Amino acid sequence: MDFLNTHLLTSILFFPVLAALVILFFPKDQVKLIRWFTLGATLVPFVLSLLLWAGFNPAAQGYQFVEQYPWYDAIHSSLHLGVDGLSLTMVMLTTLLTPLAVLASFGITDRVKAYMMLFLFLETGMLGVFLAVDLLIFFLFWEVGLVPMYFLINQWGSANRNYASLKFMIYTMAGSLGLLLAIQMLGVMFQTYDLAVLTQKWNEFNPATFLGLPITTVKAIAFWAFVIAFAIKVPVWPFHTWLPDAHTEAPTAGSMLLAGVLLKLGAYGFLRLVLPFYPAEAQRFAGWLAFLAVMAIIFGALGSYAQDDFKRLVAYSSVNHMGFVLLGVAAAAKVAGTVDATIALNGAVLQMFNHGLSAAGMFFLVGVIYERAHTRDLNKLGGLFPVVPVYGSILVFTSMASLGLPTLNGFVSEFLVVRGAWAAMPVYTALAMFGLLMTGAYILKGIKKVLHGPINEHWAHGEHKLTDISTREVLVIAPLMALMLILGIWPAWLLDVINKAMSMLF
């Protein structure tokens, strides 16, 4: 136990990779064994992160459970891990969603071994971003997580997967170029990649000119280099076009993690790097960020409403919901240091967590119906409530959480964002409210087109008769629904951790 106490973060981070290496030696045809082993292996980081949660002291300053090992001395980068309230929340989300995604993948029959190994690699990639407190290690995990996702989409996706996976990969890599260059510049200037040191030195760095340019210009360029890399991942309008393609083609569990966790990496980048590194620039460009956020909210909603493909509808809803995260960030940047800023940031982080729950849930439910009907065309579905009543109820519940119905989780976070942003940027907040109205519209459209209407004879009888959601599938969605309800009624347990982290960070 002593080892675990001192190496808790490395255990959480690298356990999935170790498990993947063990799976490598399993025979290919032992599908059942591989599935259950993977499920067990993903539950271990979850249990460990519960320990982390229990041992975490929300009131303490700085990073906790810090571990540091030499990694690349020649360029002064070390494997430096730590958690604060922000990363802890995200780690919990990741370790919770991964076993659920694995459980949701039990239906996969094609090359199960490779599939499960990629999932485990993906988990380590995602966790690494949240745990890193060294900028180079952050970037390492940021990029390396792309690889398993690329192959999950490319190998287990649907018809247009080649296009979608390449677009996903190239879009993200190209977007990260500016980030990579900025990281190199910082490393050359300060000879360290330690986040805390780097933040301080970079903020104190204020010569009149640098690299032959005025320092304000350099900082503004570096700011946008960071912002674009993260904005693509969030994704923010107009960088969102890879997302619907990637989601539509990805296998169900891939979509769950893509929407549930991978998008959060971008938002996390805003909070962990952009705001601390560029407080002045963030304030200066807060209006632009808010503009992008509001465009994401409105166009995400309109785009979603216009879809006939159920999965695309949910994919665009991610653009809409993640827009609120960025709106919170923009508002907090504008009025940094005030109570409003803290409220907005609380909302943003909680919204990240909530969207992780609801988006993963929604994509899973799309997958459930697709697996049975082999179509996601909303015009071919409809009238399914009497055919699959349990599924219908679950879908309505999850949709309502996504819509932001009070007593469910989405409401709390969106309310906080709007409350925090109201004073700082009233016009954008008002426009965002219009987007929220549209959220209601597209979600109701989705429910209506799938569940309501006269009973659908095609799916009710004969060879196309749909079966209701299975016990395994209920087990996937039940923890998510429970959390949605708990967070809707009593968000304080999580919000307390987030709030303390936000007030200490900013």
Add this chain to the structure above:
Amino acid sequence: MQFPLLSVIVFTPLVAALLILLMKPERKTEVRVAALAAASFALLLSIWAFISYDQTAAGYQFVEKYDWLPLLGISYHVGVDGMSTPLVLLTGVVMFTGVLISWGVDDRPREFFAFLFLLAGGVFGVFVSLDLFMLFFFYEIAVFPMYLLIAIWGWKVTREYAAMKLTIYLFLGSVFALVGALAMYWVNYQNTGILTFDMLQLEKAGFSSQFQYLWFMPVFMGFAILGGIFPFHNWSPDGHVAAPTAVSMFHAGVLMKLGGFAALRVGVMLLPEGAKQWAWLIFGLAMVNVVYGAFIAMIQTDLKYVIGFSSVSHMGLVMLGISTLTPEGLTGAGLQMFSHGVMTALFFASVGMIYDRAHTRMIPELGGMVKALPWVAIAFTIGGLVGMGMPGFSGFVAEFPIFMGVWKTQWLAAVIASISIVVTAAYILIAVRRVFFGEMPAQFEGHMTPISPLDKIALVTLVLLMTGLGMFPNLMAPMISLGVQNILRLLGGA
């Protein structure tokens, strides 16, 4: 007396080549076993050299020095520093894996392995030489068998053309370098009255700035041609394509490093003032290599040409790192030489395995190889990730410091060079997908025999090296940094 480790490493392949030639040509299996034994021995010794290199003492180690032709100041003088030790290891690895995957060579294997070992001995020799004359001696020993290996065992369509082109390019380059070396030898004699080719002496010769400005470019470029520097890179993809698999592995894996290494050792280290004077030009040429090479690789349809031009692009990064003359850039260049060597060896080994079965390398004609050759598919994919500089693999730990060096030198160039990262990612992903995934064309049905256990050992060795270095850069980077410190000292603490 200390065990003459480096001499044993250098002469193992040379002696083995002679012994193999003495065997009966029809006893092919014995020839192969003998070759494998010699290669394993050389690999073990090079691993030993890598592990036992004393990082606290730094400097040149395992030094041996014997007079060879004292009248002309030529000595047999060998030793390795932090820069060359990893390259000795690389040569050992490529030699070992090259023999493993050449098991199936059925056309005169005796001569094939003999020439291959002659080449390997020459390469080892260049990396350990501390005497300029010996360096040229081994350099030519390394280049000459290439001609025969390509012309005799190469791809029938272009082998004569490619072998001739390669040889002419390389000899022309070495003539320029040799003239430069003789100039150094002579001027040093005039200055000090000592006739010597000893590079440690020549380092201290104190050549005048004018002399260095004049001779740096011929010497550096003469060697850099072998490193594939623009605009003299053209021989390299043709040579890769025409060469048989193991020779391609050697060619891209270590021979191109020979160019980069010798350009550094003779050009930069002996003529540091010249290097500072002309760094901008090398920098510019290397930039063209990096960006242009990536774009050209993207439009190729022959898988071997894709890799050939990717080598041009990646070796450009080595030259770029060298030309920054910064600690980061040089360290990155050293790592990139090792990483790229392992990576291209893997690439060419994989392509060879596919070509042996499919008898085509045209990307549009291939597809679905993952089902028949899963090991090759996974290994090639990992090589691809290294090539695109994916963090966690050796390409990243090499390219990142190079870019840091470029930042220090000319920040705008870092921005431009970064374009190549995306282009590289695109062409590698597309090639991997087209060759290994999708549907396998019907005509390959039944021809896709599984690869042999020896092939698997070769692939696994190379993959482990790339992932190991990518995850634990401290295994090699500190050693290279030691070599870099010595170079920086010669450059006047720049």
